[in-house]
Amino acid sequence: MHHIGIDLAWGLKQPTGLAVLDDAGRLVHISTVRTDEQIESALAPFSAGPCIVAIDAPLVVTNATGNRAAERALNADFARFQAGAHPTNTGKPEFTDGDTRGGRIGRRLRLDLDPRSGRDRRAIEVYPHAATVALFRLGRTLKYKNKPGRELEQMRTELLLLVDLLGAVVELDLGAPFAGLRQQVQAATRKSELRVVEDQVDAVVCAYVGWIAVRRPQEVTTYGDAAGGAIVTPTLPPDLQPGPRVAAPPPDPVQQAIQAYADGRPETLVAGAHALALITGLLDDAGINYLSVTGRTKTIASFAEKAARTVDGVPAYPDPARDITDQIGVRVITYVQSDVEAVAELLSAQVRVIDDRDMGRRTAQQGRFGYASRHLLIGVDPGRAAELPELVGRVVQVQVRTVLQHAWAEFEHDIRYKGTVPAEHASEFDRRFTLAAGLLELADREFTAIRDRLRAPVPADEADDTDPDDPRIAPRELAAFLAGQYADAGWSRPDHYTWISGLLLELGVTSLVELGEVLRGVDDSGITARMDYRYPPGAVRRLDDTLLAGFGQRYVELHGNADRRTALTTRLQRLTGG
Helix, strand or coil: EHHHHHHECCCCCEEEEEECCCCCCEEEEEEEEHHHEEEEEEEEHHHHHEEEEEECCCCCHHHCCCHHHHHHHHHHHHHCCCCCCCCCCCHHHHCCCCHHHHHHHHCCCEEEEEEEEECEEEEECCCCHHHHHHHHHHCCCCCCCCCCCCHHHHHHHHHHHHHHHHCCCCCCCCCCHHHHHHHHHHHHCCCHHHHHHHHHHHHHHHHHHHHHHCHHHHHEEEEECCCCEEEEEECCCCCCCCCCCCCCCCCHHHHHHHHHHHHHHHHHHHHHHHHHHHHHHHHHHHHCCCEEEEEEEHHHHHHHHHHHHEEEEEEECHHHHHHHHCCCCEEEEEHHHHHHHHHHHHHHHHHHEEEEHHHHHHHHHHHCHHHHHHEEEEEEHHHHCCHHHHHHCCEEEEEEEHHHHHHHHHHHHHHHHHHHHHHHHHHHHHHHHHHHHHHHHHHHHHHHHHHHHHHHCCCCCCCCCCCCCCCCCHHHHHHHHHHHCCCCCEEHHHHHHHHHHHHHCCCCCCCHHHHHHCCCCCCHHHHHHHHHCCCCCCCHHHHHHHHHHHHHHHHHHHHHHHHHHCCCCCCHHHHHCC
C-alpha cells in the first residue's frame, strides 16, 4: 500500500508538494507540481492500487459561515499550541457551493472521502501544524511559513528543525532525496526558495500521518465526520503543555558562512572576472604559450555542499569562509610541462603567492602515477590595491596543468566522483587510470621534445610550408630564429609569432637575414636591465622590446600597434630613461 501526502495549494499559482511512502516507511517519491492534471500524472504509479492519500486541504465543506465542526473540535485541543485551523465555509470564493480542490482531487483519483470507511483506497484531510505538535511534542508550532515580520534566517532555522525532526524518525527511511531538501534549505537566499522546499516537507508530514493512520489507527484522532468534513491528526499527548517551542539550535557557523557567501556572491562574481582578466593579461604580456585560460566563481549550492562536508563526523572546513579557498578559480591549460613552470614563475613575480602545491610532484614522491596539476593560491600585493581593488582581501585558486594532465583529471573526476564505479570493477579501474597516467606523463615528455626540436634552426629542405606569395617571415622560421637569438626566453604563443611577423613587414623586414642585421649590435643585456622584467619574458616579448628600443616612436606608430600605443609609449620611456 502507498501512503501519499499532498500539501495542496488552494490555487494554481503556488506549488503543491507531493510525497509517497511505501509500507516500510521508505520515501519513494517527492516533488512539486501545480495543476490537477500534473498531480494525477505524478501520482499515477502510486494511486492505481491500494493507497491512502492524506491531503492538507479541506475535502468537504457544507457550512455557510464560520468554522466547520471539525475545525471547532480541533481548535479546542490545538489552539493553545498556536496550531488552530482557519475557518472554512462556503462563503469563501475558493469553496463556493462546497466545491473544494481537495475534494476534486479525491474524486479525480477515485478515492473514498470518508476517513472512517477503512477502505483500501481513501482520502483523508490532514493538518501538518497540528500533526507536528502532536508527533514531536512541540510547545508551539514551528514558524517556517512566510508571514509578515518573519526574516529569512528565522524561517530557515525553523524549517531545518522540522527537517531534522522528520529525519530522526526511526521508522522512516527518507534517504537521499530528503537530504537534498536539507541542502536546498541551507543554500536558499530567498524566501521563495524556502517555499518550494517547505511544500515538499509538509507533504512528507502528510504522508507520515497517512502511514500512521493505516498502521496504528489507535494513535490518530478524527475531528468531525464525513458529511460535514473531517480532519485526521495524530492524537495530542494528554500531558503535553503549551510553552516555548522547541529551542532552536544556536547559530550554525556553517549556515552563517553559506548565507554570507550568498549575500556577497555578486561582488565575488565581479572579483572573479577581474582575476581572470589579470591572469590572462599577465600571460599574454609575458608571451607564454597556453591553450586556454578560464575562470569560474563557485555557485552557492556548491559552496553549501562543500561547507557541510565532514570527515569522520568532524567538519572538513571548520571556518568555511576562510577554509574554502576555491571560491574564485582560474584554470590555465598549457601545452607542455615547462610552460606550467613558466606560469608559476610569472605569478610568483607578479602577485602574492600564498600557497604553491605541485600535485604531480607529490604523486611522484609517493611512487605513483596519477593526478598532476600545479595549484597556487594567490592574492594581491598591498602595493597594487589601488590598481585591483576588487581583489583586495580575496584569495584566488589558480590551477595550471598541461592539456594531457587536464584530460586525465577531468575524465577521472567524471568517472570516480560523478559516476558510480561498481565495487567489483574498482581495482581494475584503479589499474587502468594508473596506466593512463603513466602514458600521459610519457606523452608530455615527448611533446616537450617535439617543441624543443622545433626551436632548432629549420633545415632548408624542411622549410617548404611557407607561402611564396606572403612577404612576411614565416612564423615557424621566426620561432626557430628567436629560439636561437633568445636562448633563455620562453616559448611564445603561435599567434604571437604571426602577429610580430606582420609588424616586421611594416618595418620593411621580410627575411631572417634582414632581421639579423636589425638585431646585430643590440645591447640585449641593457634592454633587459632597463625593463627589469618581473616575469620570464617570452621570445616574442623580447623581440618586441628590442624593436621598440631600436625604432622608437616609429615602432609605436605602426598600424599593427594601434591598440597598444599608450602601453608602448610607457615602455619606450623606460627603455630610453625618459
